[in-house]
Amino acid sequence: MPSSDISQALIQAVTEAADRRQPLQLCGSGSKDFLGRTPSGTSLDLTGHRGVINYEPRELVITVRAGTRLAELEALLAAEGHMLPFEPPHFGPAATLGGTAACGLSGPRRPYAGALRDFVLGVTLINGRGERLRFGGEVMKNVAGYDLSRLMVGAMGTLGVLLDVSMKVLPLPEVERTLVQECDELQAIERMNRLAGSPLPLTAAAFDGLKLFLRLAGSEQGVAAAQTQLGGEVLPDGERFWHRVRELEHPFFGNDRPLWRLSVAPGSPPLALPGKQFIDWGGAQRWLVTDQSAERVRERAIQHGGHAQLFRGGERTGEVNHPLAGPLLRLHQQLKQAFDPKGIFNPGRLYAGF
Template structure:
C-alpha cells in the first residue's frame, strides 16, 4: 500500500497535480477547501505496537480513533489530550493532522505534547522517520511535531507513536452559578490552587469543572472549593468535545478564539478601528484602540459564546465580519480561527506576521517542493 502512495505522489509531483490527503473525512469541514485528486489513506490502518508498561502506542494513520481508545481502555490507559472525533470513523491521521485537543488540553497537554515519532512520505515520495518510541528525545528539534496541526500540507502520515497515560482513578464534576466575568476569575483562581483539575467549561451562567484523581483527593478538593455535584459528567464532556451540545447547533459561523485565560469578557474589550492585518507582534498599543467598536449589532458578539480551557478558549457564534472578530482576538493578544461555516475566502486561520509566513513557506517547500499536498488548506498563500 505504501508503494501505491509513493507512486501516486511521484506522479502528482511530476505533473504538478495537487493531492487532497484524506482519511475518513471527519475533519473535512476544518481548514480551507480541499483541492485536487483524493489520496485515500483510510485503508492504511491497524495498531503496529502497544507497550502498556512503556505507555507507548504506535498505529497506522488510517486506524480509527475508537479502536485505539478501546485498546487503551482495556489496559486502563487513555489518550490524555482527549481528541475530538467529529465522526464515527475518525482516524489517527486526522487527529494528528488537525491538531485538535479536547477539554483536558490545558491540564494534561496538547496533541503535539504526546507525539513521540512519525513515519511519513514527503512531496518527493521519500519515506521519512522522525522521533521514535521513547519519552525522551534530545537529538534536537522534534520535527515529528511539525506534522501536528499541519492539515496534511507537509506530507502523508503513515504511522504515529504516541505517549499514553493511565486512566484516572476517579472523577468528580462540579457546577457553579456564575456570570461570565466571575466565571473567568473563578477558573483562573482554581488553576492557581493545588487541585486535580481536568476540564472547565462556562456557558449560560453555569461553570462546570472536572476533577480527576483518587477518591480522597477529590473529596478534599470538593470540601475546599464547594460546588454542586453533576451526575451526568461523562456525557457532558463527551457532548462538549464532539460539539454535540445545544450551543453548537447554531446556524451562525463558529469562531474559535485562543486568548490568554485571564482575558476579560469579550464585550468589554476595546479593539482596533481598522481591520486586523498580520502583525510582527500580537501586541496592540492603546494608541490604536477605540472604545466605540461594539455597536448595537456587535455587542451580540459576546452573547453567543462558550468558554473552555480555564478561559483560554472562547467559542463564538457570530456573523460579524471576519475583520471584526480577528480585531477582537488581536486586541486580547490572541488569534481567531473560523472553525465551522462562514465564508472561508476570508481565510480560516488568523493571518500570520510576514516573518512567520516566510518561515512556514520555507518549511512547506522543504517537505513538499512541488506544492502538491493539500494546497491552501491552511493558508491561501500556499
C-alpha cells in the same frame, strides 16, 4: 483491531502525483472536512493504512498507523487502563488518528494535561518527493535539533502524508466527577484562573453563560477532598456533558451561523463582541457564534494576546485561519518548500498560496 500496511502504494501514488505536479487531497474518514479552507486536488484515501505497530503498556507508549480509527484506538487503550491524555474530538464515528493529528485537535483536558503535540514522540511520513522519512522515536528524550515530528501536528496535511504516529499515553483516572455552580462570566473567568494555579486534580473547566463546570479526576480520596473544598452540585451525567462539549454537540453549537474559535490569554476579561459565547480550557478558548466581520473578531483576539479561527461555517474560500505576519508567513512557505517542493499536498487548505 484491523491492520493493513499500504505505505508502498501511497509512496507510489505520491511519486506519480509529484511527477505530474498533480495536487492531492489527503482523505481520511471526512469527519473534519469542514475545517480549514475549501480542499482541492485528486483524493488520496489514507484509511486503508491502519493498525497498531507497537504498544508497550508498561512503557505507556504506542505507535499506530494514521488510518486507525480513534474509537478503536481508545477502546484498545481503555482495555489496558490507558487513555489519550489530550482527549481528542472525533466529529464522526470513523474519525482517524491521522486526521486528528493533522488538524492538531485537543479536547477539554488540554490545559491541564497538555495538547496533542505534547504527546507526539515521533512520526513516519511521505514527503512531496515520495520519500519515506522518520522523525523522532518512541521515547520522550529523542530529539536533537528541530522537533520535526511535532511540526506535523496541525499542518493540515500540507507537509506530507502521515503514515504512523508514536505517542505517549497515560493511565485512566480512578474516578471523575463534575461540579457545577451558578455564576456570571467575570466570576467564572476569575475562578477558573485561580483554580488553575492550585494543586487540585482539575481536568476541565468551562462556562456556558450561566453555570461554571469543573471536572475533577484522580483517586477517590483526592477527588472527594477537592469536592469538599470547591463546593457546588455534582452533575449526574458529567461524562456526557464533556463529551458533548468535546464533539460540539452541546446546545450552544446547534446552529448554522459562523462559529469562531478564539485562543486568548486565560485571564482575559469577557470579550466585548456581539453574539453567543462559550468558554472552555479554563478561559483560554472562547467559542463565539456571531455574524461580525473577521476583521473585528481577529482584532479583539489580538487585543487579548491571541488569535481567532473561523472554525465552522462562513466563507471557506477566504482566510479562515488567523493571517500570518510577514516573517512567520515566510517561515511557513520555506517549510512547505522543503517538505513539498512541488506543492501537491492539500494546496490552499491551511492558507492561500501553499
